[in-house]
Amino acid sequence: MTIATYRRRNIGPPAIEADTHIFSTGQSVRLKGRIGGAPATNSYRITGTLPPVNGSPQYRIRNEEERHERVATQDSLEQVDSVDDDGNATLSERTFGHG
Numbered sequence: 001m002t003i004a005t006y007r008r009r010n011i012g013p014p015a016i017e018a019d020t021h022i023f024s025t026g027q028s029v030r031l032k033g034r035i036g037g038a039p040a041t042n043s044y045r046i047t048g049t050l051p052p053v054n055g056s057p058q059y060r061i062r063n064e065e066e067r068h069e070r071v072a073t074q075d076s077l078e079q080v081d082s083v084d085d086d087g088n089a090t091l092s093e094r095t096f097g098h099g
Helices: 003-009 091-096
Strands: 028-031 043-053 056-062 069-073 077-079
Touching: 043 069
Parallel strands: none
Antiparallel strands: 028 043, 028 077, 043 056, 056 069
16 A cells, blocks of 8 residues: 555545524524423524534524523524514414515
């Protein structure tokens, strides 16, 4: 075996790109409900993006009622649906949309 053959054999598989961030800075999100607990109702604002951990992108999030920021992975967040300007959307409209 030559050195060139040895080097060719030990080149690992191509690097796998990390998942991309689906949320952007300034967007409103909420933490997904946890097993055995009530779903989270507090909304958070994305204040920054962070590198992935174990293939899941991370975000810095902040709730206006708290004095600190949190770090959350993308798989633990969900987008907050926007409500009409007057805020009078019914549950069925929020769930299934208008129409």
